[in-house]
Amino acid sequence: MRAETAKLVERAHEKTSWPTVEIDGMLLLQAPGLSGHRLKHAFTTRKGGNTPAPFDSFNLGRHDAAAQCWDDALENRKKLCAALAMPFNELRVPGQVHSKRVVFAEDAHQLKEVDAVATVSSNVPVLLHYADCVPIIIFDPRRSALAVVHAGWRGTAAMIASEAVTALVTRAGSEAWDLIAAVGPAIGSCCYPTSFEAAKSLASTVTDGELFITLRDGQPCPDLRAINAMQLLERGISTVDVSDLCTACNPQLFYSHRQSGGLTGRQGAIACLI
Template sequence: MELLDKTVDGLTFQVSPQMERAGIAHGFTTRTGGVSGDIFSSLNLAVNREDRPENVRENYRRVCGALGVEMDKLVFSCQVHADRVRCVTSADLGKGLDRPVDYEADGLITDIPGLPLVVFGADCLTVLLCDPVRRVVAAVHAGWRGTALGIVERAVEQMTGHYGSDPADILAAVGPGISKCCFETDEDVPNAMTAALGAAALPFITGGEGGKFHVDLKGLNALRLERAGLLAGHVDISPDCTMCLPEKYWSHRRTQGRRGSQAALIALG
């Protein structure tokens, strides 16, 4: 299924229909509904982009209010385009907004109720996962390098190995990000995908004329999730391309890095 837009108190974000039915607090933010100005207008959630700190905090207050989670318990990722997934405990509460992040991780996972996990994107994909049976959630940042490394599979492995999840119970949502229409690359990206996945990657890669290719990161991550044991019907995908929709999303590629950031958040009730 596709992710759907939802608006609460003027703040628009996307949700997974399946996670909504499972009662999991979650959302993929857009750039609408906040208080930031200039290039950060208006719902910037990056703390490292020279936006005014008071604006970022107000933006988080609004997001947390819309999703029904506690702002002082947020735990941020520290993204380095790798495949490390960190198991988050109560000792990590507040790391990111109120406390320094003392780890590097592109994925976060927890079974602690009320602890919201946060990952960021502005062309790179964000992926949320939940196991409503064992009560485990995960948030993953998957750029092309993380996709090639299989970070979503690492997250599923942690859910199964550390928390006892059955992959067939896990629900996943692949959020807004740069889509195949706009993700034009040199040969390094398709080469990384075929090196990791072999011929299975080829349906998600087109082009080659003049050394340029188009790569479907959303499809590749859905493939990765199914390889990890998720049921095909348990993977919801956003139809939105961040580069195609500049009024709705920030795109790192479109703005050449002059931008804010979207976030994806998830928490157990």
């Protein structure tokens, strides 16, 4: 392996403990690399709302058909925006479908079947939802542009994080080196046995991809956070922060599709240019 690649592989696997803030009962994580810029952001936990089980207590998703779930999610989104001083009436929330589709908020009136939303506008908050999938915020402090990305295994295999970088380069004039990315809490390889087919397609997205798959009890367990970090580092991004928290290992803190057996809420990644 070339020394340069070995260094990137090592960096992609690095995970750090992120600072938390508590606002009005909500426990929010903030990536160190995104702090101190003209950007507001947060990765939410399940703490801070009044939503009853099994979506307790700060569910932001409207994935359940019940009207109560929809109402609660709306209230929680309002509460989140208010706490972060973001305009709720400008909030953009796409209908996610595990695609690799990236859309600029300025270019689209509706955000159906979109898994990454970018913007160059101030005061336009972007919120995406997760329950094990990888939340990623990509920010360009020089040109003031951002993208919020939803990368499950399908999105990761389709390299949606890299697609978001391409969108920022093309539409916002970003240069990869200027970008700062934050890869939030998601299911870890500790809790994510998957098929050989899925593992193979994930590994094929990065150089030395087999180094991102652990074999446990005969089953491949990919490190989705590290694979996304590696995709971003291989695009030339200078700073990639990766959270050390696994959503399935911490059911008291996070919604986890795997851990819950499927019936659970959604945490969020939200970002807004100032």
